[in-house]
Amino acid sequence: MNxxxxxxxxxxxxTTPPLTLCExxxxxxxxxxxxxxxxxxxxxxLGVAALRYTRRxxxxxxxxxxxxxxxxVPVLLVGDEAVADxxxxxxxxxxxxxxxxxxxxxxxxxxxxxxxxELADTSLNGFVVASRWADSRNWEAVRQAYFGSAPAxxxxxxxAVLRRRVIAGLVARDVWRRGPEAxxxxxxxxxxALEAQAPTQGFWLGEHPGVADVSLFGQLHxxxxxxxxxxxxxxxxxxxxxxxxxxxxxxxxxxxxx
Ligand SMILES: N[C@@H](CCC(=O)N[C@@H](CS)C(=O)NCC(=O)O)C(=O)O
Numbered sequence: 001m002n003x004x005x006x007x008x009x010x011x012x013x014x015t016t017p018p019l020t021l022c023e024x025x026x027x028x029x030x031x032x033x034x035x036x037x038x039x040x041x042x043x044x045x046l047g048v049a050a051l052r053y054t055r056r057x058x059x060x061x062x063x064x065x066x067x068x069x070x071x072x073v074p075v076l077l078v079g080d081e082a083v084a085d086x087x088x089x090x091x092x093x094x095x096x097x098x099x100x101x102x103x104x105x106x107x108x109x110x111x112x113x114x115x116x117x118e119l120a121d122t123s124l125n126g127f128v129v130a131s132r133w134a135d136s137r138n139w140e141a142v143r144q145a146y147f148g149s150a151p152a153x154x155x156x157x158x159x160a161v162l163r164r165r166v167i168a169g170l171v172a173r174d175v176w177r178r179g180p181e182a183x184x185x186x187x188x189x190x191x192x193a194l195e196a197q198a199p200t201q202g203f204w205l206g207e208h209p210g211v212a213d214v215s216l217f218g219q220l221h222x223x224x225x226x227x228x229x230x231x232x233x234x235x236x237x238x239x240x241x242x243x244x245x246x247x248x249x250x251x252x253x254x255x256x257x258x
Contacts, residue, residue, distance in 0.1 A: 016051060016078075016096050017078050017079030018053075018054070018077075018079060019046070019051060019052070019053035019054070019076060019077065019078060019096075020053060020054050020055070020056050020076070020077040021039070021042060021043070021046070021053050021054070021055050021056065021074060021075075021076055021077075022056045022058070022064045022067055022068070022073060022074065022075040022076070022077065022082075023036065023039040023042075023055060023056070023057060023058075023073050023074050024036050024039060024057065024058060024059070024060075024061065024073055025057045025058070025059060026055075026057065027145065029225065029226065031221075031249065032221070032222075032225050035132075035145065035146070035222070035225070035227070036073060036074070036222075037125060037128050037218040037219045037221075037222035038072075038073070038074055038086040038121075038125075038218060039073055039074045039218075040217070040218040040221055040222060041074075041086050041090075041120075041214050041215055041217070041218030041219075042074045042076065042086055042089050042090070042093075042218075043252075043254070044213075044214040044217055044218065044248070044252035045089070045090050045093050045101060045211075045214045045252075046093060046254070046255075047251075047252035047253050047254050047255065048100060048101060048209045048210065048213070048214060048251065048252045049093050049094070049096070049097035049100040049101060050097070050100070050255045051093065051096065051097060051255065052254075052255050052256065053076075056077075058073075059149075061073045067082040067084070068082060068084040070084065072084065072085075074086055074089060075089075076089045076092065076093075078092060078096070086121070086215075086218075087117065087121065090117070090211055090214070090215070094211070100210075101113075101210045101211045101214070102210055102211060103208040103210060104206050104207055104208050105205060105206065105210070109205050109206070112205060112212070113205055113210060113211040113212045114211065116204065116205075116211070116212035116215060116216060117211050117212065117215040119216075120215040120216045120218065120219045120220075121215065121219075123190065124190075124216070124219035124220065124223075125219055126170065126173055126175035127175070127183070127187045127190075127219075127223065127231070128219050128222045128223055129166065129169075129170060129175070130170055130175050130176055130183055131223060131227070131228040131231045132227060132228065133162075133163055133166040133167060133170070134166070134167050134170055134176050134180070134183075135180065135228065135230070135231075137229075137230055138227055138228045138229075138230075139163070141226070141227050142227055143155065143159045145227060146159070147159050184230075187231070187234070188234060191234060191235065191238055191241070192238070194216070194220075194238070194241055195238035195240055195241045198238070198240040198241040198243075198244045199240075199244060200240060200243075202247075203244075203247070203248070203251070204216065204244070209247075209248055209251045209252060213248045213251075213252070214248070214252060217245060217248040217249070217252070220235060220241070220245055221245060221248075221249070223235060224236070224242075224245065
């Protein structure tokens, strides 16, 4: 029997400074801590790393400008230090948790993990933004979810102004330049490629959930939210990918829910 007590380094709860995730208001949809795919990614990374944290909410990303001059979320406060940008946050969570997000990976596996993370943050994120702001099938539900608490005239004007601005950004990113049909057929092709890559058991790069899983999950789980039924159905039609998403959802629950 091993009677040795765990060393302080083996117990992240003893050595980690208090962690606070600065993010948007919880939408109250069971299974989705946030409408933001980048905040979802960080919630799930903290879950995989089994790190406890508190949450600081705001209605808009720029209300956290005090801790992040870019006005974006998520921001993780590590003690008094603000770590902005989900990629930097994942690196920090990994360091704080003794490599929990890259467990079992050799140098090539680690490189692959960060490549998948980049694909999720750039390519997949374009489809999340398009599904919310550009896809007219989803816009009413999205407007209600994002601006529902604002007075009706503000909701109408602000929603329309921001929508125009976000769509212009999607055109500039080459996501929406050729219109909806081209965008969604590109999405289906990418999702088919992910279905072919999805593991039938375990996680994206092996036995343990990590950087690739939480990053792909953040964007794909956002796309399977009730805000975008067509995108959800498109994912549901890919059984391996869908089953892997469910495994990640379970493996990345917050430490206190385990
Ligand atoms: N590269 C950033 C992107 C974060 C991001 O785009 N966050 C969105 C919410 S999902 C945001 O804050 N948008 C407001 C803005 O860009 O002004 C990351 O990985 O954290």
